[in-house]
Amino acid sequence: xxxxxxxxxxxxxxxxxxxxxxxxxxxxxxxxxxxxxxxxxxxxxxxxxxxxxxxxxxxxxxxxxxxxxxxxxxxx
Numbered sequence: 001x002x003x004x005x006x007x008x009x010x011x012x013x014x015x016x017x018x019x020x021x022x023x024x025x026x027x028x029x030x031x032x033x034x035x036x037x038x039x040x041x042x043x044x045x046x047x048x049x050x051x052x053x054x055x056x057x058x059x060x061x062x063x064x065x066x067x068x069x070x071x072x073x074x075x076x
Contacts, residue, residue, distance in 0.1 A: 004031075006031075013027070016030070023054065023058060024054075024057070024058055025054075033047075
């Protein structure tokens with residue numbers, strides 16, 4: 001694997017690090033994924049599926065104590 005050096009303003013890097021931390025990843029991983037997409041090595045569907053799975057792992061929402069049946073959701 002090759003190394004890449006880039007120059008970005010300090011504030012942008014700080015913000016990127018905070019956001020990556022919130023998403024449970026690293027700036028390095030975000031840039032690697034972006035470059036992979038940019039280079040066309042991953043399909044749009046695979047990227048979308050990966051993002052949905054990432055979001056589902058980090059989501060703080062839930063059903064709570066709610067209980068429902070299929071008919072409750074699809075009242076006709």
